[in-house]
Amino acid sequence: MQGEADAVVLEDAQSYKENLKAFVKNIRRDLNASKLPFIYGKIANNLNTSTHQPIWVFGDIVQKAQEDAQSEIPNSLFVEKTASDSVSPGGLNELAHFNSQGVLDVGRDFGEAWIAYDRSGSDALMPSPKQTPRSLGQIAASHPNLPIRWSTAAGRTGTLAASEFVRSPVALRGKTLFLQARLPDGRLWQGTHMAP
Numbered sequence: 001m002q003g004e005a006d007a008v009v010l011e012d013a014q015s016y017k018e019n020l021k022a023f024v025k026n027i028r029r030d031l032n033a034s035k036l037p038f039i040y041g042k043i044a045n046n047l048n049t050s051t052h053q054p055i056w057v058f059g060d061i062v063q064k065a066q067e068d069a070q071s072e073i074p075n076s077l078f079v080e081k082t083a084s085d086s087v088s089p090g091g092l093n094e095l096a097h098f099n100s101q102g103v104l105d106v107g108r109d110f111g112e113a114w115i116a117y118d119r120s121g122s123d124a125l126m127p128s129p130k131q132t133p134r135s136l137g138q139i140a141a142s143h144p145n146l147p148i149r150w151s152t153a154a155g156r157t158g159t160l161a162a163s164e165f166v167r168s169p170v171a172l173r174g175k176t177l178f179l180q181a182r183l184p185d186g187r188l189w190q191g192t193h194m195a196p
Contacts, residue, residue, distance in 0.1 A: 003043040003066060007056030017065035017072070024073050032187055038076040039113050041106060042066050077113045079106070136165055136179065136193050148181040150193075165193060 006012040006019070024038045042063055043056065056062070070078040139146060144163035151157045152175050162181070177193045 002040075003062045004056055004059075007043065007059040007062040010058055010061075013058035013061035013065070016062045017069050020065070020069050021073055024076070030188075035075050037114070038073060039079060039110055040066065040076070041079040041110065079109045079113050136162065136191055139181065139189065139191075140165065143184065146181055146183070148179050150177040150179050152177060 003016060003020075006016045020040075027038075028034050028036045043059060043066070054060070066078060067080075070076050136148075139148070140162040144161065146162045147159050148162050148165070149157065149159050165177075179189075179191045179193055181189045183189055
């Protein structure tokens, strides 16, 4: 659920669809998941009770762009949820946010959209052919000197070369480590490792 800020200035509202398409393209590129599903919701544009005007001046332009974008963004799902009875009553700030029931309704609608998509048998969550190594062993085998940043639940941090995790330092033995590395091609790898 986003787009309200784009509904305040005409130029932003008119650029919304192209910006949304670029945003999705960049996320998919960064995650190396060209078919990653994108589920998004329509912004609410209820009337301000004191002015009887829409709360977002150019909300209708953004809403139309959101509707149109679904046919232009592959593997996207548009969830339409703007019912005024699901929005908190009151001034401008409150009219922009869902009440408790509205949040539950939106969560249900997004969940149902995802379940329907997931049941379609799509392979959208599978990485693109240039697959990211999944395990620390794969990283160590292909990039033994790659620096990997580690942290523990207790807040300790450090950096080791991938191959050094094979012979874990005594101080890290028996601990679960959260790992992160930037691969040579620029992709981000994250994982966990139980130091033996």
